[in-house]
Amino acid sequence: MTQSFSDRPAIAFAMLPSRTQHVLPDALIQRLGAIGNVLDAAPMQRFDDARAAKLLAETEILITGWGSPTINAAALAQAPHLRLVVHAAGTVKGLLGDSLFDRGIFVSHAAQANALPVAEFTLAAIIFAGKKIFQFRDLYVADRNRKRTQPIQAEAIGNYGRTVGIIGASRIGRRVIELLSPFDYRIVLYDPMIGDAEAATLGVEKTKLDALMASADIVSLHAPSLPATRHMIDAQRLALMKDGATFINTARGALVDETALIAVLKTGRIDAIIDVTDPEIPEAASAFYDLPNVFLTPHIAGAVGLERTRLGEMAVDEAIRFIEGKPLLYEIRREDMALMA
Incomplete structure (x- = not known):
């Protein structure tokens, strides 16, 4: 220099x-x-x-x-x-x-510094998603008793042995993988820039995007927003997700076909934790604000x-x-x- x-x-x-x-x-x-x-x-x-x-x-x-x-x-x-x-x-x-x-x-x-709180937010989102925390909260508050929450505890929920799909081995994606390592998750990764040897070093299983969408209990998006990645999560890929799976987006709203995402969310088949949208602030009538299976935050996963x-x-x-x-x-x-x- x-x-x-x-x-x-x-x-x-x-x-x-x-x-x-x-x-x-x-x-x-x-x-x-x-x-x-x-x-x-x-x-x-x-x-x-x-x-x-x-x-x-x-x-x-x-x-x-x-x-x-x-x-x-x-x-x-x-x-x-x-x-x-x-x-x-x-x-x-x-x-x-x-x-x-x-x-x-x-x-x-300082993108590396900003990646840390995003990864921490994502870790919390994954853990809460695995335990269906938001569903428990809503039912408990609505009923003021535990008649509906107790049976859910016997369902196949929780964070033991669950499959987490990470889309993108970005700074944030890599930090999320690192934070997940002490837990009992199976971690699958989609990133076309990552080879098998590097995936093994990261401690993840490399897979195709469609296979990730179909196998993961929780899908977390960490890809860059580029012309080639616009709407990479579309109706076809959302349809591959398991019933009861959770989709997390702390990357960029433009990566997702939000019309398709809202359509599948309205069926109640999957849940979503969404910190970023396209446009940055959804229209006032957007279903993101009202759907009970959506946890929406105002782009605060990064440094605050x-x-x-x-x-x-x-x-x-x-x-x-x-x-x-x-x-x-x-x-x-x-x-x-x-x-x-």
Whole structure:
């Protein structure tokens, strides 16, 4: 890695404060200030005003986050000394384009840090799904007695010996597999990029997508949202799922044909735990809000509250590593963009 820095490289921030509380607490700003020149601890929220023009003219390292303005050619023209962009969040799609790579500017991100809470959410969802927790809750609250809940305990439910299907050995998918390893699950994986040897190393059984959909008691989706993966979970694949199975989506709504998903959910044949939808907020009349076999959350599996500090820590670590001339751990290259979520 080569870079030309001043003695104390100039550091600036670009993100929306209302969306990034806890990402960069004072202690992290102070860490940066010990090795670089923090131009202004208050992040830029736009790149087309006088303040941004002044800051960008000096900036060598830009730390971005949710709500950052797009780093387009116009913004780059104002930042002649920019050497590194570190995104203190997950995906950088929509934030930057080829013009940044054309300039030879290094890019890194904190997607690995954001993967941890998503995987934790998924683990909880899998365990709750296996024990039919939401069904127990609804019946118990509705009846104020245990006449209907006690017989369910004798059914073939619970988490012993169940088959969990993981779609996508992404950062999150791999972490979910790791978190599931102490439990008594059979884990099957679909990922066309993973070979048999790597699957064995992960401790999973590699399988075809249709076979996974048909065999799993719980299906958890962790694939990237790409043109090739749009609606990969369609009516045909949903029809393969076992009666009583649960479908979990913490990836992207566009991966699923939601019309088909709602249709099968309305039959009561399967359950769903859904954190992401397409559009991001379902229409007010969407059946997702009302179906008793759907547990819907507002895209909160990723970092919220204090979990966001992991994002800032990872971004600051990368910036310091770069200043010290060490390789970035989470560098993004131009060729990576086509396969990123």
